[in-house]
Amino acid sequence: MATSIVRKATVLTLLGLAGVATAASAATLKIGTEGGYPPWSMVDASGQVTGFDADMGQALCSKLEMKCRFVVQAFDSLIPALQAERFDLVISGMSVTPERGKVISFSIPYASEDSAFVLPSGSPLIKADAQQALFDGLAGKSVGVQGGTTQGAYLQKYAPALKLKTYETQDQMQMDLVAGRLDATFSEVTPQSQFLDTSGKGKFAMGDYIVKSSADPEILGLGIGAGINQKNTELKARVDKALCELMSEGMIKASSIKWFGVDLSNYEACK
Structure with a gap:
């Protein structure tokens, strides 16, 4: 009987550890960004991603209670890499357009730019x-x-x-x-x-x-949003909710003014 109890406890412990490992692996949000588009996205001398996109990524990770990991690569390769699931999000000053919407999903357009x-x-x-x-x-x-x-x-x-x-x-x-x-x-x-x-x-x-930005929405898009793999509908819902919270809390405005000197927040997206 004692042996059975010990074995059961061991199994439960291992299952618990497996759950912890799974949670830990899921606790990192990989974000694709360009890193060469100041002041939206830059890489400093120490290799850290900075700029408005980095602020947005870090704020989203905080809201989602996840760790951030930025993946830097050329802008025109970000969408194919997102489709290939090399990262979870694209945050790189990317306009929400119908053409891009054919192959990836987008968050709400949280900013607008001419x-x-x-x-x-x-x-x-x-x-x-x-x-x-x-x-x-x-x-x-x-x-x-x-x-x-x-x-x-x-x-x-x-x-x-x-x-x-x-x-x-x-x-x-x-x-x-x-x-x-x-x-x-x-x-x-x-x-x-x-x-x-x-x-x-x-x-x-x-x-x-x-x-x-409204001159031709078909081409110029509906604003700046985060790119999300079309399979990941749950992440999209969580990101949209978090972005609206960040908008209402003034985080997007503060970061926008910090980097651009103006507020690019797209308040209409959360109404």
């Missing part, structure tokens, strides 16, 4: 106040975009006369602009502003014409 051109400071196109005037002035000129972005897709549709050059990272694109290998770049306003405050200061300027 796009703009950066040109040499002496360019008369800086003052262009209409899209067609700007596109006509750039016809035949080299314009840089980041690979896999909605900005590249937008120019392919509306400005086919431009010579688009695609780059893996924002930094590479900006380096070519500084070197004179590009006539302009087209990207979201916040990383463009970051460039103009640093290496592009005094040499380049942002065009007056801003392409609103």
Whole structure:
């Protein structure tokens, strides 16, 4: 009888340890991000991911009571890697678009962002106040975009006369602009502003014409969201709930102002 009790206790202990091991393995949330798109996502000298995306990831992990592990890779490889289940989420300033929605799911769009051109400071196109005037002035000129972005897709549709050059990272694109290998770049306003405050200061300027995020929802999307594997419906529900809590608590606003100087929170998403 005593032997039976001991054996039963041992089995229960092993089962308990197995449960702990399973919980521990599930307690890490792997997040794919680019790491080269300041101020959204950067990697510092110690190899740590920083920026608005990192803040969002850490805040979500805290809400979900999980540990964060960031996986850094090229932006245009994030969706295929998510589909292959190499990580659980993509948090990388990614716009929620119908095209992307065919292959992955998205959280609520927790932030919104417009796009703009950066040109040499002496360019008369800086003052262009209409899209067609700007596109006509750039016809035949080299314009840089980041690979896999909605900005590249937008120019392919509306400005086919431009010579688009695609780059893996924002930094590479900006380096070519500084070197004179590009006539302009087209990207979201916040990383463009970051460039103009640093290496592009005094040499380049942002065009007056801003392409609103609502200009073409089919291409530019409905806002910035977290990418989630379509199989993981439970995680999506938990992430959506957590994001709305972070919105109402002011965390997204605080981090947005910290990194961008403006509040990009998409409050409509939680109404």
